[in-house]
Amino acid sequence: MPQWSDYRTGERIKILRGRDITQEQLAEATGLSLPTIRAAEQDRRMSLPTLLKIARALSVDTSVVLGQQAPRRAMGSDDRATLRELSISVHDTSSGYLHGDIEPVPLNALKAVMKHAWRLYWQGSYGELGAILGPLLRDAAVTAEASEGALAEGALGCLSDAYQAAACTANLLGARDLAYASVGHARAAALRVGDPLRTARVDAARSWIYLRDGRLDHSLSVAEAAARSIEPRYSDQEPERLTTYGNLLNRCAVTAARAEHEGATSDFLSQLHAVGARLGSERDYHGARFGPQTATTQAVGIKVTLGDPGSALTLINSVSGSDLGKLAEVSRNRYMLDVALAQTDAKMYDKALDTLETVMHGAPEWARHQALPSVIVQRIGKASTARLRRISKMIGVKAFPSNGFAPPTAKTAL
Structure with a gap:
């Protein structure tokens, strides 16, 4: 399979444009003529201003168009646009660059x-969320800056939650640098509020x-430390905690x-089920979701x-x-992938x-950003059928690894 740098610049533009954007639509988005777009894709001519306009319209850096940097895995034009807008907002607000025409809300x-926003996240509607x-x-940054007392604290709490949602979205879409930056800003805002539960959610x-x-x-040390910091007493029935x-x-x-810490995993699973039983039903607290059904369905993936x-x-x-009906859509889809993997391992x-x-x-956009579909297809690869090839095409992978290496496992499919 060719590397990204092996393609010609015109081919890379066409690949980035994909099926979602026609040449006519790209011309309209850039303000360039259709012949100019066609010439760029045919490598006949492309000036620097043309390159910059095309890169911006495709929501990528010019280095991606020129082949110096590969696009992120499974990244469509909508995903790139989402990440671009998120990046601008996260970095502008964290650096205090707030437009003067924004009023407190x-x-x-x-x-x-x-x-x-949290509802959209758990539905997998990342474009709308972005x-x-x-x-x-x-709005949250301006309101926090212009307010005092309880109003400022409330706005800071929303700001922390918004940074956390941005971090989770960026992490899912593979933009790790943006995820790290966003979650750092989320934690800083949570600490300013002085809310231990919010800080613990950010640490999750x-x-x-x-x-x-x-x-x-x-990953384990951060989660363990955060769990210890808010561990409920036996008599504590506060659902948020x-x-x-x-x-x-x-x-x-x-x-x-x-x-592969089997003993520790077993202990955590026991605690997981016990806390789920204490809650009695599924709960949603500022983006943190948990309950007895979550405990059971998560245990499936852990066992696999x-x-x-x-x-x-x-x-x-x-x-x-x-x-399953009590789970969020994203949680339900992830559970079904774990089911498919368990069925694969059981032949x-x-x-x-x-x-x-x-x-x-049911969830093609969400599934594009998951590693498990590729793992499952490659592990079933020896049972070649037309159906398997059709699903492989949907995922965008080959059913048979051609490089002689073993397919990835559930442990490496992060």
Whole structure:
């Protein structure tokens, strides 16, 4: 397979344009003529101003168009635009660059928009989420700067949450530098508010960023420390604390499983189920989601990671349709990928493909940013069928690794 730098500049423009943007639409977005766009894609001529306009319209750096840097995995034009707007908003607000025409916003309005933002995140609507996070960050920053007392603290809380949502979105889309920057700003704002639960929620997000970056020791230590800092007493039934604590225990269990710490994973799983039982139902607290159904469905993925598909299948059989209905859409889709992987490991290839195809058809945009579909297809590769090839094409991978290396495992599919 050719490297990104192997393509001609015109070919790279065409690839970045993809099926979503026609040459006519690119010409309109850049303000250039259609013949100019065609000439650029045919490598006949392209001036520096033309290059800059095309790169901006495609929401990439000029180095990507020139082949000096590869585009991120599974990144479409909408994703690139989302990240560009997020990056501008995060860096402008964190550096204090606030436009003078922005007025403070009532706190209730900020909280309502932030609640909607979390809803979009858990639905997997990242394009719409990116569109509202930029204005939300600016409004929250201006309001916090112009206010005092409880109003300033409330605005800072919304600012912290908005930075955290930006960090989680960037992490999912593979923009690790932006994720690190955003979660750092989220923590700074949470500390200014002095809210231990908000700080702990931000640390759960940081732990996830470390996990996806392969920094397992850091991921586990951050999640453990945050969990200890807010650990509820046995008599404590505060749902907000239990939800945040359970969310952190989940991060601990997943990371311990990836690091192959089986004893620690088992302990975390026991605590996970106990906290879920204490909560009694699924809860959502400022982006932190947890409950008994989350505890069970997360345990499925953890068992698969530990190489125990039999236990995973037993858990799967205990999960009902009504249980799944209580999960957020993103959590439900992730669980179904874990189910497909468990079925693959148990050599239930037809069922695994059924499950995988359901997810790919139901949530194609979300699935593009997940590693597990590729893992599943490559592990079923030896059972070649036309159906497998069709699903492979949907994912954008080959069913058969051609380089002689073993396919990735659940432990490496971060």
